[in-house]
Amino acid sequence: MDKISDVTIRPCENSKYIKPKRIHYKQNGVEKIWDAMKVHEGVATLLFNSTRKVFVFVRQFRPAIYIATAKTEIRNGVEMIDTEKYPGHIGLTLELCAGIVDKDEPVSTIAKGEILEECGYDVPMEKIKKITSARGGVGTSGSVVHLFYAEVTDAMKTGPGGGLASEGEMIEVVEMSVDEGRTLMFDESCNRVHLLIFALYWFFGTIWKDKS
Numbered sequence: 001m002d003k004i005s006d007v008t009i010r011p012c013e014n015s016k017y018i019k020p021k022r023i024h025y026k027q028n029g030v031e032k033i034w035d036a037m038k039v040h041e042g043v044a045t046l047l048f049n050s051t052r053k054v055f056v057f058v059r060q061f062r063p064a065i066y067i068a069t070a071k072t073e074i075r076n077g078v079e080m081i082d083t084e085k086y087p088g089h090i091g092l093t094l095e096l097c098a099g100i101v102d103k104d105e106p107v108s109t110i111a112k113g114e115i116l117e118e119c120g121y122d123v124p125m126e127k128i129k130k131i132t133s134a135r136g137g138v139g140t141s142g143s144v145v146h147l148f149y150a151e152v153t154d155a156m157k158t159g160p161g162g163g164l165a166s167e168g169e170m171i172e173v174v175e176m177s178v179d180e181g182r183t184l185m186f187d188e189s190c191n192r193v194h195l196l197i198f199a200l201y202w203f204f205g206t207i208w209k210d211k212s
């Protein structure tokens with residue numbers, strides 16, 4: 001998954017996923033400009049397997065994390081990244097099972113689909129509980145992510161997960177014990193996202209408080 005090679009950086013034109021915009025506006029009569037992107041809304045689910053008392057996360061190579069970490073250089077007029085200096089593993093993340101809202105369906109249904117595709121659990125709708133929705137990327141996209149919690153069991157596991165091969169997705173399902181999850185919140189050696197840390201805090205403040 002982290003064998004990354006031949007990395008070049010090109011202008012992003014006509015993307016299906018992000019639409020860069022320059023917004024001109026006046027605030028209290030003062031002219032201003034802000035550069036931003038229109039992106040899809042997202043869904044993310046904290047999964048807890050109650051059969052074996054483990055969290056279920058996903059690990060992926062994220063190109064955006066990779067280029068945020070690596071330095072680019074120009075070779076033969078092309079912006080590129082030397083993968084010997086910057087190996088692919090620096091772009092691996094640990095994330096909640098998540099996806100973009102690119103279908104006209106309720107967000108909980110989209111979350112259910114992602115849980116099956118990415119983690120292999122066929123979870124009944126009533127097990128998918130909304131935690132909250134929050135905005136990210138206030139300076140760039142301001143997009144909303146809808147956060148859910150689902151308690152799953154081994155009996156719900158109907159497939160391996162791993163993402164849609166048809167879309168070239170390579171996703172590793174990662175299980176962590178409750179103690180490992182607690183440590184993960186402050187483990188800066190791992191590329192993890194704000195929402196995962198928030199979801200774990202929520203879990204320890206509500207679900208685990210009641211059960212432990």
Ligand SMILES: Nc1ncnc2c1ncn2[C@@H]1O[C@H](COP(=O)(O)OP(=O)(O)O[C@H]2O[C@H](CO)[C@@H](O)[C@H](O)[C@H]2O)[C@@H](O)[C@H]1O
Pocket residue numbers: 017018041042043044098099100101145167168169
């Ligand atoms: N910017 C992009 N460029 C090229 N291809 C893209 C793309 N975004 C999505 N795709 C394609 O769309 C496919 C489906 O994406 P998903 O719906 O599984 O979302 P993903 O897990 O990437 O997280 C997504 O949704 C979560 C939850 O909002 C966000 O945190 C995360 O940033 C976001 O990528 C990807 O495999 C990829 O092929």
